[in-house]
Amino acid sequence: MMKLARRRFLISWAALATAAAGCGAARAQYPSRPVHIVLGFPAGGSSDVIGRLMAQWLSQWLNQPFLFENRPGAGSNIGTEYVARAAPDGLTLLWATSANAINATLYENLSFDFMRDFTPVASVFRVPNVLEVHPSVPVKTVPELIAYARDNPGKLNFASGGIGATSHLAAELFKSLTGVDMRHVPYRGSAPALIDLLSGQVQLMFDLMPASIGYIRAGKLRPLAVTTGIRSEVLPDIPTVSEFLAGYEASTWNGVAVPKNTPAEIVGTLNRGINAGVADPTIMSRLADLGATALADSPSEARRLLAEETEKWGKLIRTLNIKAQ
Secondary structure (H helix, E strand, O other): OHHHHHHHHHHHHHHHHHHHHHHHHHHHHOOOOOEEEEEOOOOOOHHHHHHHHHHHHHHHHHOOOEEEEEOOOHHHHHHHHHHHOOOOOOOEEEEEEHHHHHHHHHOOOOOOOHHHHEEEEEEEEEEEEEEEEOOOOOOOOHHHHHHHHHHOOOOOEEEEOOOOOHHHHHHHHHHHHHOOOOEEEEOOOHHHHHHHHHHOOOOEEEEEHHHHHHHHHOOOOEEEEEOOOOOOOOOOOOOEHHHOOOOOOOEEEEEEEEEOOOOHHHHHHHHHHHHHHHOOHHHHHHHHHHOOEEOOOOHHHHHHHHHHHHHHHHHHHHHHOOOOO
């Protein structure tokens, strides 16, 4: 842990030094007007929290206003469409999420094609879901859950934040790999789903870690596993699902994208600023609090990640014939 903390410290100072050295050049080539970063979800979630911190960082890094705004609706498609139609001048950015990769298949007749109409700039973070059960469920491990579900087909209800949410697809991926029969109970958002899980109205959920971590620590929910490929530093004693089901991975990704045809120099400036911001101590600390893993990559690497996510969830959605509500 000390080595990791020292590595993070060194990375953050290196990023700050790089930012200080290149800031003047960056300002010279970036449009000197307020920049809007749009998120297609309401305020308050982990995407909103980190997005606003990144907007503050970029405001300081480029010495011009970066304004974060929420344009929720239609599973984030309203905000995404707004940015897709914006001028490719670096003044309107999209705070992209896993929903953008999922919605490419989940929704029919979208007015935009995310892979075609956007240029990924950088990945920012990945946050795990937690496979958690109500304490009344007589299981303490993933193998015990699988055995219990097989012995009691249709008895377990799993909650989600809605059709196509990562909490839904993470459970469907689990079902497809195990063959268990569990009933889906979709809600309009993860908050009401979590309320019914806490009361025992539903038995399990693959909820995002930031929303559930407090209840887990208080003993009100029992975590069985995290859904990322590696264990979480926040819950280091909790295994990953992939330790029992090879190849399983499900998590929420966030990054920044811009309308296609945005000049390469603008994309490059944003990429450098975002990567430096991810290493900033304030943002790094907040990511750690949320149980998130910081990501820092090039635009081409961000595009590859988006393509992989789109293909992965698209295949599951088509196989199960999942339709948006």
